[in-house]
Amino acid sequence: MKVFWFFFGSLFFLTFLSYLFIDPNFFPLKNLYSGIAFQNRGLVSFFYILSVSSLFLSYLQVIRINVKKKLNSAQVVGLISVSSVILFFSYPAMLSYDIFNYLTTAKVFFHYFENPYLVMPIEFIGDPNLLFTHAANKFSLYGPSWVIITGIPYLLAFKNILLSVVSFKILNLIFFWSTLYLLFKISKNIQTVLLFGLNPLVLIETLLGSHNDIVMMFFALMAVYLLTSGKKVISFISLVLSIFVKYATAFLFPVFAYYFFKKGKIKPEKIYFYSSCFMLLIFFLSFLREEIYPWYAIWFLVFVFLTKSKFLQGLSIVLSFFLMLRYVPYMYLGTHFGVTPFIKISLTFIPLAIFVVAFRFIKHRLNFQNSE
Amino acid sequence: MKKKFIWWGFIALFLLPYSAWAEQSSYVLPYPSSMPGSSLYFAHQTLEKLSKFWYFGDFAQFKYNLKYSDKYLVEAKTLFEYRQYLLASDSLNKSNYYFEKLNGNLLRAKENGKNISEKEKMLKLAAEKHKEVLLLIKNTTPPSFNWRPEKEESRLLNLHKLIDYSFNLRKL
Numbered sequence A: 001m002k003v004f005w006f007f008f009g010s011l012f013f014l015t016f017l018s019y020l021f022i023d024p025n026f027f028p029l030k031n032l033y034s035g036i037a038f039q040n041r042g043l044v045s046f047f048y049i050l051s052v053s054s055l056f057l058s059y060l061q062v063i064r065i066n067v068k069k070k071l072n073s074a075q076v077v078g079l080i081s082v083s084s085v086i087l088f089f090s091y092p093a094m095l096s097y098d099i100f101n102y103l104t105t106a107k108v109f110f111h112y113f114e115n116p117y118l119v120m121p122i123e124f125i126g127d128p129n130l131l132f133t134h135a136a137n138k139f140s141l142y143g144p145s146w147v148i149i150t151g152i153p154y155l156l157a158f159k160n161i162l163l164s165v166v167s168f169k170i171l172n173l174i175f176f177w178s179t180l181y182l183l184f185k186i187s188k189n190i191q192t193v194l195l196f197g198l199n200p201l202v203l204i205e206t207l208l209g210s211h212n213d214i215v216m217m218f219f220a221l222m223a224v225y226l227l228t229s230g231k232k233v234i235s236f237i238s239l240v241l242s243i244f245v246k247y248a249t250a251f252l253f254p255v256f257a258y259y260f261f262k263k264g265k266i267k268p269e270k271i272y273f274y275s276s277c278f279m280l281l282i283f284f285l286s287f288l289r290e291e292i293y294p295w296y297a298i299w300f301l302v303f304v305f306l307t308k309s310k311f312l313q314g315l316s317i318v319l320s321f322f323l324m325l326r327y328v329p330y331m332y333l334g335t336h337f338g339v340t341p342f343i344k345i346s347l348t349f350i351p352l353a354i355f356v357v358a359f360r361f362i363k364h365r366l367n368f369q370n371s372e
Numbered sequence B: 001m002k003k004k005f006i007w008w009g010f011i012a013l014f015l016l017p018y019s020a021w022a023e024q025s026s027y028v029l030p031y032p033s034s035m036p037g038s039s040l041y042f043a044h045q046t047l048e049k050l051s052k053f054w055y056f057g058d059f060a061q062f063k064y065n066l067k068y069s070d071k072y073l074v075e076a077k078t079l080f081e082y083r084q085y086l087l088a089s090d091s092l093n094k095s096n097y098y099f100e101k102l103n104g105n106l107l108r109a110k111e112n113g114k115n116i117s118e119k120e121k122m123l124k125l126a127a128e129k130h131k132e133v134l135l136l137i138k139n140t141t142p143p144s145f146n147w148r149p150e151k152e153e154s155r156l157l158n159l160h161k162l163i164d165y166s167f168n169l170r171k172l
Helices: A002-021 A026-033 A043-070 A073-088 A098-110 A143-148 A151-156 A162-189 A189-199 A200-208 A213-228 A232-246 A248-261 A268-288 A293-303 A310-325 A328-333 A339-372 B001-023 B039-053 B058-081 B085-111 B117-139 B158-170
Strands: B146-148 B155-156
Touching: A002 A043, A002 A200, A002 A232, A026 A162, A026 A213, A043 A200, A043 A248, A043 A310, A043 A328, A073 A162, A073 A189, A073 A200, A073 A293, A098 A143, A098 A151, A098 A162, A098 A310, A143 A213, A151 A328, A151 B085, A162 A213, A189 A200, A189 B001, A200 A293, A200 A310, A213 A232, A213 A248, A213 A268, A232 A248, A232 B085, A232 B158, A248 A268, A248 A293, A268 A293, A268 A310, A293 A310, A310 A328, A310 A339, A328 A339, A328 B155, B058 B085, B058 B117, B085 B146, B085 B158, B117 B158
Parallel strands: none
Antiparallel strands: B146 B155
């Protein structure tokens, strides 16, 4: 199908684009540094908007095709697999430098044997990672589950920086596919897998940006799934593991408390709905800590497609697209100050407000037509 | 002659306080924490023992030892000011106990391939500050004191000897 190739083409173009963003200080890829992204901000921003827009358009088209004539599971798996492979080869620090922070924090713990909650990377004077690590002056921002998990990719890379980046990407790939498997196991519906697994925000932030949110959400989804299956102890362990990746899933405690309050007499779908709502709430509250980062959307996207709420699903897709555009102001202007924050806020909340009004209007019209 | 004298007097007036300030270490000691006898003191001591395990690693151990050396020095200073000489001596001994370990932490870090130049600078600044505080304490403390508790035997506390020992310990 043409739309598949269009989707792959857009991903391929984005992967190519990512290499224009190579940090001159990232010495393993120094030879590939061109500086194009920093010297031609307008052009690069345009191409970024173009590729993200085409990705979302083709994503919606694929979803529409699936609704109409149902894609088989092999087609869906193939579609997401090819997308994963393309993005696996992307340069990870195009939109954020978090992967370097993960890598360097892992080094503090597994190489220097220091506590990353007490010793900052910047304290290791002369360490080559300091050249490209952007949050070197911070203690570990992530929980102990994450620090321990990062030991696997870090140690498997045998202290080679490029191999470390690759192994961190493999780690994310494993958790991404595990999440997809879990989504299918829960929903028994390929559409759910497609809605989440092919969402460009999920793909880009997990496989290009290599954010650890997918790891946190895998354990959270596992916890909720086990809870609805009556396996309370393992469910609680999974929730704790999730919380100690990045803390945000602590917001699922009320859902667990409600489940126990109702003595388990509650439909799983409702649990997923409440989980979506609480993760949406913490997503919108995240500005209190720093700002709303696009990859935080993974927190609620994992649950949203397990609900039957068309409102939440529509809102999630609209939000996904405009969150990806939040990168544009910095990409174009090269500063986090001035009008950049204002444009970012506008890009998030104006489309959201328009969607809410439009959704209510359409719903009202449909109700009116039905009553006639 | 008189004019010259006034002139030099002015210069001295401006330069002396500056030079006295310039000699002070920029290292900042913490506020006094809970004092012996306070209900929180035991809790803080338990935390101190437990957190030793949290502070694993050469640099973290260095931070731990410096943190508690600072804490007990400030505690000792406060207690000396209140003439609680027995408790003050105990606190100063504890500060010394932690301070003595600092060089070992840095040596181990160096052996493990870590650049310790910044930590050495920090230790030097801390030692200078400690010495300033010790001099202040010495100026306001009697050389020795016969401590007579209510139901125990009296003890002679050689305060200046202890302060001198602490001072010499911090000569790097």
